[in-house]
Amino acid sequence: MSEAPGSASEWELSKENIQPLRQGRKFASLSAALKPHDGDEWSKIKEEKQLFEEELRTYSGDDPLDVWHRYIVWTEQTYLKGGKDGSLSVLLEKCLAQFQKVEKYKNDERYIDCWIKYANCCIEPQTIFVFMYDQNIGSQWACFYESWAWHLEQLGNFQRANSILQEGISREAQPLERLKRNYGEFQMRVARVMVSSEVPDTSEEVEVQRSALGHLKTTGKRSHVSSDRVNSLKAASQGGLGTKGKPLHQQRGQMFQVFNDENQAPVHSLPPQTGEWQSLPQRSVINKENDQKPGAWTKARVPQKSGVVPFHAVGGQSQPTFSVLEEDNPDLHIFTPRKVGDIGSQVLSARKPGKQMDPLLHVRMAVPSNSEPQPMYCKEKIYAGTGEFSFEELRAARWRKKMEMQVLETEQKEMKRLREELEQQKKMISEQSEMIKRQREQLQLDHEKMILEYQQQSQIRQIELDRKNNSQIQQQQEVLERSIDSHLQQQINSQTSFQVMQDTPSSNLNSRYYAVCVRITYCIPFDSTQKGLSNGTINRLK
């Protein structure tokens, strides 16, 4: 046997303390609620409850049902035992009464859910469903028809359940698909019940086996039990703990024949929705003929007919000595004043078990009678939910909300301010970067300009230099030419002295040509050495 892990074992141990819900429970809330009632978990639950109570009173939006519904669902999930523990029915009553006259919630799924939950905790759920139907509450929702039919099915009233589901389908209650599927399943169940009630115990024969806690049939003087213990048990199984899981209504059906009024209109037609059922139905009104009327106890007699009284019962006397009271005025209807439970307080003694309460007693809108005193304070806020709040608490809750809002607002403002600052900084930075970019561009431009200028200058200088050089060269050339000329002249002069008869101009030309050729072939640079060189050249030429 292995020990189950913590929370699972806890749940195993207290299974019977948990009210089962049709839609199931969340495991998280289940294990939290199962914790001992003094730990942290429990105080957290209390805290949560207090928060819900506060929210009920301080809610200011346009969907007040939302808070109620969340609170109700939470209560259902948290208070496992059902009943008075979490005051679920008180909550439901208040919720239903508060929103009964609110048109927009009449076909709100959450509101319908509340009604169904309320019907589930009532002794007579039928009353609630009939009232809902008459008031057209939830007639568009599949869950309404499903829950109603389910309750009727539990009672074995298949025909009516059938007609209700059909009504739902014909009204196209949403979600229609699910309703149809459920209707199909319902029909299957009904069929199965019909079959099993007609041919009893066929399945039982097949899988017969020995069960625990049964009597064994003995044989012989020494009361030996035969080795075939399965069959011997079968005969005695009626006395043991039954293992058959048959629903109650199956057997009930076999017990007696239900009278069927053949003249009656078909059962599956629902009563028309009159909407006339203005005041919520009291049990005493609907169930009038089944209730005994109250009368004076001291004078009460059991109405008896002398002929029916068996002889031995009256102790040998053939005639009763007392006169049978015939009620003169059976319509005289005296109600003993009923004490309405003080809502919202559990200080007084607990409600007595089994006391029949009108299921809609608290839901009914209190009609203010003229003589009744009117509380001149916001009673609905003070006594909303299951607890009570004082004026100061209401005000403090509002103050706290305001403070929180303020804190939030200042935080938001601060955030906004910071964001703005950031934005500004960003802007500044981007501006700076822009500026830097611009500066850089400027610099680039300047740089380019400078380069250009420099280039221009250098070009100009080059040009100047070139020009200068050129002019120098020219000058030098000229000087050179001149000097060559003069030399040539001199030479010519000297030559003419020797060869006067020779063709003078041509020789003169030749010598000049020669000089130029010399200069070119020697590639004489035009520099400081020029002079020397040219001197040299000249000397050589000489």
Added chain:
Amino acid sequence: MSIFGGSNSFNQSSVFGATATNTKYNAMSDIEVASPPDDSVSCVKFSPGTLPSLTFLVAGSWDHNVRCWEVQQSGQTIPKAQQTHQGPVLDVDWSDDGTKVFTASCDKTAKMWDLNSNQAIQIAQHDAPIKTVHWIKAPNYSCVMTGSWDKTLKFWDTRSSNPILSIQLPERCYCADVRYPMAVVGTAGRGLIIYQLENQPQEFKRIESPLKYQHRCVSIFHDKKTNAPTGFALGSIEGRVAIHYVNPTSPKDNFTFKCHRANGTTNGMQDIFAVNDISFHPAHGTLSTVGSDGRFSFWDKDARTKLKTSEQFDLPLTSCNFNAQGNIFAYATSYDWSKGHEGFDTNLKPHIFLRSCFDELKPSMKKS
């Protein structure tokens, strides 16, 4: 001349010159306290009678402030000092020597305000707003008792940040009163617990509530002969006060009476209002109640008669108190949130009034 002297036939105009034209806010033509709080007044209290020549009045308000006035015999009030909390102030009390004021606030703290140095220090901390604060002076100890909506009752030595004692309450604390050696606490869910304070605070007994609706205010009264606290008056949210003896000589001693009700304007329906505060007269043992209906009433609990009912003010009356000599009755008119925030008219300003009351509260002579 003393305006709070034996006679109540003074004329307000003699003090302030001109009478106010709007009489609704001052329906009883009483003396207005100078520079009243800006928001609803949660509590007014007179200084104890240790300094007979000097009378001070403190008031806590929803504007987060506690104010202190000097009340002169002429009826003139001089604002003396004020202190601020982080949240609305819900209750104030004086130390027995009249040198310090204790304040309880929605900011979950209680403070001790030394009037001589005008310094306030935090002396208590709860997990929820603190609704009541009381100074306990016992022969062998003295401490401050705070009751909070966190469902605890804590006792504080004023020098330590930890409580000397913390008592778990069944529900949120709504009202409390202390008269050594007795303390009584009213809680939500109509809980009612009596503590005895001898040697150390201890639960004495729990009482089933004599009222059907929410507890709103409680005030302890003394026995006339022995001068020991013998019972308390408990005010309900729905127009009723219960007089309850801790050890009644006969069960008939305890009774409840209706108050702060009015014949409504339509169809003769009776309108019921909340009882906001109860205060006992120190000399006569008679009591005053103030209600959401904007009226104060004086009662004689022993003769079981009403002594007086005021005219109707334009605002509910939230708090009342008698001075130590019993010749001044102070009461505050301000919105008490009885109709939620929808009923809050910010145009109507809160006021505190002083009334000469010694003769008005003399016990009824009809039956004695």
